[in-house]
Amino acid sequence: MIHTPDSVHHSYSWSDETGAGAGKRSKMFHSTPTASTTTNSLSTWDIDGGLAADFDGSLSGLGTELGTASYNMSEALLALPVFKQENLENGFQYILGAATSPAVKLNEETLTYLNQGSQSYEIKLKKLGDLSELQGKYLRSIVKVLFHDRRLQFMEKEQIDSWKQMRPGERILDIDIPLSYGLVNVNLDAVRLNQLEFIWDPTKETGLYVRVHCISTEFTAKKHGGEKGVPFRIQVETYTNTDEAKLLHAASCQIKVFKPKGADRKHKTDREKMEKRSDVEKEKYQPSYECTVLTEVPKDQILQANSGYSKTQSLTSSFAELNRGLQTITHVPASICPTHIIPGCTASPNPSLSPPQSSSSHTPLPFSHNQTHEPVDVLSGPLSSDAQATDVAQWLHYHRFSNYVRVFQNFSGADLLRLSRDDLIQICGLADGIRLDNALQARNIRPRLTVYICQEPESIYHALYMDSLVLEEFKVKLSTLFGIQTQQIGDIYMQGPSQIHILLTDEVIQNIQDQTRFVVEGMKDESGDKYRILLKTVGDR
Structure with a gap:
């Protein structure tokens, strides 16, 4: 609870x-x-x-x-x-899946602790009120990591540039694509390392998983150990998805980022301190909550900050200005939602079949008619030997090797591809080394079932590799093999003991022995529109 x-x-x-x-x-x-x-x-x-x-x-x-x-x-x-009813049309809610500190007084803003880097945190987005007018429309949101202190806010650009020099090829804010869901056209800005942008459908479940790679002590004036880290803010801004983007809503929360496991230790320390306080003193402090509700930020404050930024005269012009550094990821796969945080989200029993369904219902919307985006398959596909060091860094981020961007910061695509499996294991460790080698070699996923098909009177067999073990997948692969439409395949039977015909179902497919050989016979049904197919094992011929 x-x-x-x-x-x-x-x-x-x-x-x-x-x-x-x-x-x-x-x-x-x-x-x-x-x-x-x-x-x-x-x-x-x-x-x-x-x-x-x-x-x-x-x-x-x-x-x-x-x-x-x-x-x-x-x-x-x-x-x-x-x-209230008059505010519902602009009502939004953003929830960060991370616990708040118990050591915050009642009259103070909540403070949330995050771990750096490898741990992803969910931000759940929800449009409140009547959604009927938003059917078929999309919204554009920007997530930023900002400084909480006013002094550092005025020095933001200089601080980020200094951090970039110390950690080349890395981002302050990154997104975990495989875990995120309900997003369309995620944009990672190569110049503004502390923000990301995406389009989403307000009528559907939407959540993104983010990673913060900077820690609070990296921006303290003196670094002698034991310094109190500076607080950051996670801010979400939502705009209309139009050429002249209109700010609809903004909200933020205060965070501190620690080295891995540091947030857990800090929570433990805060709890121990609170346990030592008297009951009267405890009443002055907020309890710890396991998720953080972002509080609304006045729109005037956001517009003023955007207009005052040295390189941002308007949201639309900034998009066109940064085309060269914009990387686009189209159609984020609909992954299984973590049900310990997300209300009303049902896990898909077969996530491997979700992308085709979502791709038909979502049309990628470009950010601007003048923009040119890097195609998604450049990142999702195998690494090219012609890739430059910056391309390698983006490819590593996309394939969830962010921890090794710094290690390979001077590697071109050819340099990385020259490394053997043993080299990668030695550099990255056993698990990540094997995973990186598989990604570089673009190895296919091992099929769950392989069957061999031959059509009489031919003697040449064709291999069918199945991933999901369902009848629909089997029909698709058969139709591709024989050059017919999937709708033209009717019932499929498998010949069993004593020449009986067994209707092929998902359960039957799941119990077929791997590398079984079949001879296929096809005949048209009574209507003449569909084929009935019989699979005969080779031993029954």
Whole structure:
């Protein structure tokens, strides 16, 4: 069970439930505190007349079934003052899948600890309110890692340039493509290393997994060990997906980034400190929540920051300005959602079949008519021997070898391809060395089932390699082999003991012995539109 706070001492909780045939999923519930708790909490607040006037009216929308202590997510949000009906059209919610610190006072902003580099953190995006007008439309969002301190904000460009010189070929903010879902056209800016951009469908489940590669102590003035690291901010900005991008919403949260496992140790230290405090002192501090709700940032503040940036006169012009450094990844695969964080997300029983379905329903939208993007297959395919050092760095990032970008920072594609399997294991370790060698050699995934097909009266066999062991896949491969449409294949039978005909199903395919040989006989059915196919094992001829 996960609890998260909001500004009026309501709480949200995530609980796992099992849907019929849909696997495990998480659902968010809204819990209302008791009347006495609410009264005590509100007595310490300074609420102006305008808010106080409509506060009672806002609470009335929470419903009358207070005894149940849980509500549907959307119903609860509708009742809160921050999501009144007039604000729903621009309502958004972003949730970071990382725990907040328990050592933060009640009147202070939450602080979230992250581990550097290899650990990915989910940011769940949700458009609230009526989605009917957004059917078939897309939104564009930008995720940034910024400095929390005002002094460092004015020195952002210089600080990032200094970090880039110390760690060439690396990014401050990166995205874990295989884990992310519901995204279209992810753009990694080669100049602005601290941000990424993507297009998403607000009517569908959307979440991206990000990695932060810089740590908070890298930007302290003196580095003698034991310094207190500077805080960062993760900020999400959402715009319309039009030529003249309009800012719809922005939100952010405060974070600190530690070396691997450092965030876990810091949480443990904070918990131990809080346990030593008295009950009276503990009441002055916020409890730790297992996920972080990003708080809204005024749009004027975002627009002012964007217009004041030395290289950014407008969002549209900045996109065209940075074409040469823009890398595009089209159609992020729909992967299985982690159900311990995401509400209402059902795991796909067969993720290998998801990309074809999503590609038909999502059309990649270009960012600008004047932009030229690097094709996706340059990164997703095998590494070219002509690749430059910068191309190698991008290829390593895309294939989840970010930890070794620094090691291979001066390697061209030819240099990397000259390394043997043993060389890579020695450099990267056993597991990553084997994985990198497989990626460089572009080795195919080992099939789960291989069958050999021959059509009478020929004596030449053709191999069918199956990955998902389902009837539909078998039909697709047969239709490709014989040059017919998949729809033209009707029932498929396999000859069994005593010459009986067994209807081919998913379960039958899953029990076929590997490397079985079949002779295929085809005949048209009564309608003449489809073929019935009989698979005879070689021993039965």
